[in-house]
Amino acid sequence: xxxxxxxxxxxxxxxxxxxxxxxxxxxxxxxxxxxxxxxxxxxxxxxxxxxxxxxxxxxxxxxxxxxxxxxxxxxxxxxxxxxxxxxxxxxxxxxxxxxxxxxxxxxxxxxxxxxxxxxxxxxxxxxxxxxxxxxxxxxxxxxxxxxxxxxxxxxxxxxxxxxxxxxxxxxxxxxxxxxxxxxxxxxxxxxxxxxxxxxxxxxxxxxxxxxxxxxxxxxxxxxxxxxxxxxxxxxxxxxxxxxxxxxxxxxxxxxxxxxxxxxxxxxxxxxxxxxxxxxxxxxxxxxxxxxxxxxxxxxxxxxxxxxxxxxxxxxxxxxxxxxxxxxxxxxxxxxxxxxxxxxxxxxxxxxxxxxxxxxxxxxxxxxxxxxxxxxxxxxxxxxxxxxxxxxxxxxxxxxxxxxxxxxxxxxxxxxxxxxxxxxxxxxxxxxxxxxxxxxxxxxxxxxxxxxxxxxxxxxxxxxxxxxxxxxxxxxxxxxxxxxxxxxxxxxxxxxxxxxxxxxxxxxxxxxxxxxxxxxxxxxxxxxxxxxxxxxxxxxxxxxxxxxxxxxxxxxxxxxxxxxxxxxxxxxxxxxxxxxxxxxxxxxxxxxxxxxxxxxxxxxxxxxxxxxxxxxxxxxxxxxxxxxxxxxxxxxxxxxxxxxxxxxxxxxxxxxxxxxxxxxxxxxxxxxxxxxxxxxxxxxxxxxxxxxxxxxxxxxxxxxxxxxxxxxxxxxxxxxxxxxxxxxxxxxxxxxxx
Numbered sequence: 105x106x107x108x109x110x111x112x113x114x115x116x117x118x119x120x121x122x123x124x125x126x127x128x129x130x131x132x133x134x135x136x137x138x139x140x141x142x143x144x145x146x147x148x149x150x151x152x153x154x155x156x157x158x159x160x161x162x163x164x165x166x167x168x169x170x171x172x173x174x175x176x177x178x179x180x181x182x183x184x185x186x187x188x189x190x191x192x193x194x195x196x197x198x199x200x201x202x203x204x205x206x207x208x209x210x211x212x213x214x215x216x217x218x219x220x221x222x223x224x225x226x227x228x229x230x231x232x233x234x235x236x237x238x239x240x241x242x243x244x245x246x247x248x249x250x251x252x253x254x255x256x257x258x259x260x261x262x263x264x265x266x267x268x269x270x271x272x273x274x275x276x277x278x279x280x281x282x283x284x285x286x287x288x289x290x291x292x293x294x295x296x297x298x299x300x301x302x303x304x305x306x307x308x309x310x311x312x313x314x315x316x317x318x319x320x321x322x323x324x325x326x327x328x329x330x331x332x333x334x335x336x337x338x339x340x341x342x343x344x345x346x347x348x349x350x351x352x353x354x355x356x357x358x359x360x361x362x363x364x365x366x367x368x369x370x371x372x373x374x375x376x377x378x379x380x381x382x383x384x385x386x387x388x389x390x391x392x393x394x395x396x397x398x399x400x401x402x403x404x405x406x407x408x409x410x411x412x413x414x415x416x417x418x419x420x421x422x423x424x425x426x427x428x429x430x431x432x433x434x435x436x437x438x439x440x441x442x443x444x445x446x447x448x449x450x451x452x453x454x455x456x457x458x459x460x461x462x463x464x465x466x467x468x469x470x471x472x473x474x475x476x477x478x479x480x481x482x483x484x485x486x487x488x489x490x491x492x493x494x495x496x497x498x499x500x501x502x503x504x505x506x507x508x509x510x511x512x513x514x515x516x517x518x519x520x521x522x523x524x525x526x527x528x529x530x531x532x533x534x535x536x537x538x539x540x541x542x543x544x545x546x547x548x549x550x551x552x553x554x555x556x557x558x559x560x561x562x563x564x565x566x567x568x569x570x571x572x573x574x575x576x577x578x579x580x581x582x583x584x585x586x587x588x589x590x591x592x593x594x595x596x597x598x599x600x601x602x603x604x605x606x607x608x609x610x611x612x613x614x615x616x617x618x619x620x621x622x623x624x625x626x627x628x629x630x631x632x633x634x635x636x637x638x639x640x641x642x643x644x645x646x647x648x649x650x651x652x653x654x655x656x657x658x659x660x661x662x663x664x665x666x667x668x669x670x671x672x673x674x675x676x677x678x679x680x681x682x683x684x685x686x687x688x689x690x691x692x693x694x695x696x697x698x699x700x701x702x703x704x705x706x707x708x709x710x711x712x713x714x715x716x717x718x719x720x721x722x723x724x725x726x727x728x729x730x731x732x733x734x735x736x737x738x739x740x741x742x743x744x745x746x747x748x749x750x751x752x753x754x755x756x757x758x759x760x761x762x763x764x765x766x767x768x769x770x771x772x773x774x775x776x777x778x779x780x781x782x783x784x785x786x787x788x789x790x791x792x793x794x795x796x797x798x799x800x801x802x803x804x805x806x807x808x809x810x811x812x813x814x815x816x817x818x819x820x821x822x823x824x825x826x827x828x829x830x831x832x833x834x835x836x837x838x839x840x841x
Contacts, residue, residue: 107597107646108595108596108597108646109594109595109596110582110584110596110597110598111159111163111579111584111586111596112163113157113159113162113163113594113596114593114594114595114596116157116162116172117171117172118144118146118155118157118172119592119594121148121155122146122148122155122588122592123591123592123593124592125148125149125150125151126149126574126590126591126592127149130572130574130590131570131572131590132502132503132521132572133502133503133505133519133520133521133572133573133574134186134187134572134573134574134575135186135187135188135189135505135519135574135575135576136185136186136187136188136574136575136588137188137574137575137576137577137586137587137588138188138189138190138575138577139159139577139578139579139586140190140192140194141194142158142159142160142161142218142579142581143156143157143158143159143194143213143218144156144157144158144159144577144586145175145188145190145197146188146575146588147185147188147199148174151174151176152180152181153174153175153176153177154174154175154176154177154188154197154199154208155172155173155174155175156172156173156174156175156220157170157172157173158170158217158218158219159579160218160581161217161218166217169217170217171225173219173220173223173224173225173226173227174225174226174227175197175208175210175220175227175229176226176227176228176229177199177206177208177228177229177231178228178229178230178231179206179231179232179233181199181204181206182203182204182233182236182240182241183201183202183203183204183239183240184201184202184203185199185200185201185206186200186201186202187199187200187201187250188200188575189250189251189252190210190252191252191256191259191260192252192254192259193259194210195209195210195259195260196208196209196210196252196259196260196262196276197210197229198250198252198262200247200250200264201247202246202247203239203240203246203247204233204234204236204239204240204247205233205234205239205247205250205262205264206231206232206233206234207231207232207233207234207262207274207276207281208229208230208231209229209230209231209232209276209279210229211227211229230279232276232280232281233281234262234264234272234274234281234283235272235283239266244267244268245266245267245268246266246267247264247265247266247267248265248266248267248312248313248314249264249265249313249314249315250262250263250264250265251263251315251316251317253317253385253401253403254317254320254385255320255383255385255403256275256403257403258277260275260276260277261273261274261275261284261403262274262275262276263315263387263401265312265313265314265315267293267311268292268293268311269288269289269290269291269292269293269311269312270286270287270288270289270292271286271287271289271312271315271387271389271399271401272285272286272287273285273286273287273401285401285406287399287401287408287409287411288411289311289312289389289397289399289411290310290311290312290391290411291310293311308392308393310391310392310393311391311392312389312390312391312397313390313391313392313429313430314389314390314429314430314431314432315387315388315389315390315432316387316388316432316433316434317385317386317387317388317434318385318386318387318388318398318434318440318456319434319436319438319440320383320384320385321383321384321385321386322382322383322384382404384400384402385400385401386398386399386400387399387400387401388432388434388442389411389413389432390429390431390432390444391414391429392428392429393429394423394427394429394444394446395413395414395415395417396413396414396415396417396432396442396444396454396479397411397412397413397414397415398411398412398413398415398476398477399411399412412476415477415478415479416459416478416479417454417478417479417480417481418478418479418480418481419481422452422481422484423444423452423481427446427447427448427450428446428447429444429445429446429447430445430446430447430503430504430505431443431444431445431503431504431505431506432444432445432506433445433506433507433508433516435508435513435514435516435529435532436508436513437513437514437532437533437535437536438535438536438539439455439456439457439535439536439539440455440456441453441454441455441456441529441532441535442454442456442479443506443516443527445504445506445518446504447501447502447503447504448489448499448500448501449486449487449488449489449499449500449504449520450484450485450486450487451484451485451486451487451504451506451518451527451556452481452483452484452485453481453482453483453484453485453529453531453554454479454480454481454482455479455480455482455535456477456478456479457477457478457480458476458477458478459476459477459478482531483529483531483553483554485527485554485556486556487504487518487520487525487556488525488558489502489520489521489522489565490522490523490561490563490564490565491522491558491561491563491564491565491645491647492565492566500522500565502520502521502522503520503521504518504519504520505518505519505520505576506518506519507519507576507578509578510578510580511578511580511583513532513533514528514529514530514531514532514533515527515528515529516529517559517576517578517585518556519573519576520573521562521563521570521572521573522561522562522563522570523558523559523560523561523562523563523573523645524558524559524560524573524576524585524587525556525557525558525559526556526557526559526585526599527554527555527556527557528554528555528556528557529554530552530554531552531554534552558645559585559597559645559646560573560587560595560597560645560646561645561646561647562589571589571590571591572589572590573587573588573589573590574588574589574590575587575588576588579596582598583598583599584596584597584598584599585597585599595646597646630688633684634681634684634685637677637680637681637684638677638678638681
């Protein structure tokens with residue numbers, strides 16, 4: 105695996121074919137490479153189609169069976185593309201250039217290798233050319249930027265910025281491209297520079313050249329209920345940076361825009377929006393004179409939003425307007441951080457904070473365009489455009505494009521004709537802690553400066569030969585950077601993982617309360633400290649120069665630059681790291697000797713304590729025996745005193761009273777028992793008499809009873825006889841036999 109081909113895909117057939125078809129006239133930065141959901145997209149200049157490759161499948165064990173596919177638009181392309189981008193759901197692909205925008209509908213993927221349309225070699229895609237008559241056939245309107253709206257419910261809304269100072273809003277639905285609306289961002293340019301398509305206003309920097317979406321916000325009337333903060337954090341931040349003269353703006357209103365710095369917060373905001381209102385996605389507009397405005401485009405409502413701004417930049421004069429602005433990027437942080445790049449290699453970091461005091465408006469137009477937030481410049485990064493050799497070089501001017509790193513909110517990439525820079529903003533994550541934590545953390549937030557690492561260099565400062573970047577993309581499995589150069593070479597660099605700042609269960613509260621240098625030194629792991637020292641050295645970029653012949657003078661200057669860089673940057677920091685290691689070893693040896701002495705002292709004290717513990721144990725046993733003896737003597741003495749005493753004690757009186765009560769109860773029980781015995785004797789006598797009476801009774805009937813029974817029986821028989829006679833008489837009368 106080569107150091108410049110981390111994914112081992114440079115020798116794939118797709119790039120071999122691409123190198124054969126690349127035009128040799130490319131001399132500026134183009135963005136004809138993008139990666140989404142493991143699928144790589146690039147442009148084929150010869151066949152005017154999109155080439156795709158599944159990177160994950162191409163790196164698997166069955167990579168020999170994985171081939172690239174061709175996405176052929178069913179609508180002919182009438183312009184030269186310079187930019188490729190996809191929506192988040194990987195269903196639409198935008199092919200854009202200065203003279204047009206083509207939206208291709210990407211077909212569904214299928215097994216076995218996640219290819220499109222049954223793994224066909226050529227896949228025809230439904231395509232839509234956006235306002236072809238205006239963009240492709242027009243003479244003066246050019247496309248500056250194309251982005252998919254991140255808040256689109258169907259992920260099918262497209263926003264296009266054009267050179268006529270309009271922001272156009274499209275939707276791809278029902279196999280058609282609909283223009284929903286267009287928004288004027290300022291004065292419409294009319295005059296054109298001679299022999300060019302550039303408007304006069306564009307040359308003066310009064311037209312929008314780039315835009316980016318900020319984190320989602322709630323509607324203004326509901327955002328106040330959703331989130332409020334005190335103004336002391338904002339005021340302290342401004343005062344610390346020397347902006348205290350503007351702090352009166354933060355004393356009245358306590359409002360802040362609800363923002364989200366990752367996808368999880370965006371989902372939470374969408375759930376909250378059902379209760380508090382609809383989400384809005386502010387768009388930050390960058391003009392050529394480095395001014396920034398905002399506009400919020402509603403997705404569902406038919407309204408005419410107004411451009412708010414320009415936003416005040418504090419402190420005044422921090423950004424010089426003699427340099428042309430070229431790119432704008434909004435980091436997904438809370439609060440939002442804008443990265444503003446100029447064509448001379450300067451990148452400004454601006455914090456977006458709410459405007460707590462509304463400006464006074466003298467007219468209705470000023471009221472409609474009043475700004476509701478301010479920008480605070482707290483840092484400036486200078487990028488090295490081209491590898492400088494020994495001779496002093498003039499300032500190189502070229503456009504810069506900014507790419508966010510979706511895996512980290514504190515890092516982004518700057519793409520230009522001379523290579524690629526990786527910019528890390530450590531204050532991005534700390535700003536959120538500052539606004540939600542104690543004010544004492546402010547010094548740690550703003551003092552740690554951002555760093556810019558030169559990853560890839562494609563041009564020497566004093567040479568006219570260049571090998572510009574024509575494609576840049578990020579791949580996250582594993583994290584890597586894919587760069588396509590104008591000579592057709594694909595450079596894949598590994599992204600080193602960020603340092604993890606959570607070092608276990610360290611009691612930072614107690615450490616911070618101590619100002620000891622040793623405690624300060626032990627506050628972080630030593631390996632992290634050494635890495636931080638070594639990281640201060642400027643990283644030397646990987647050289648990927650053009651294939652042209654370089655003079656011996658250029659090669660010699662390049663060698664001198666490399667040697668000087670190692671001497672001044674690397675060796676110095678390595679020597680400092682060695683000194684710190686020796687200092688740490690010496691400190692640890694002193695600590696070791698001190699601890700060994702302490703161990704010996706503790707061993708001696710342990711033996712002394714053991715001997716003393718044995719002596720105290722024996723003494724304790726003696727005292728315990730003597731105490732038991734004294735207790736027995738006291739008991740005997742109390743008995744003797746009680747015997748000599750003539751009067752009864754309270755206990756004895758109480759006991760005597762209890763004896764009397766027991767005696768009375770005993771007499772009562774005895775009398776009751778005697779009475780019961782007498783009753784038992786009486787009952788025994790009665791039972792005996794009853795038994796005797798029962799034995800003398802006769803068992804037969806008496807004479808009176810017998811005579812009574814006979815007479816009754818005789819009467820009953822006579823009655824029966826009479827009844828029979830009557831029945832016979834009735835039968836005779838009736839003639840019944």
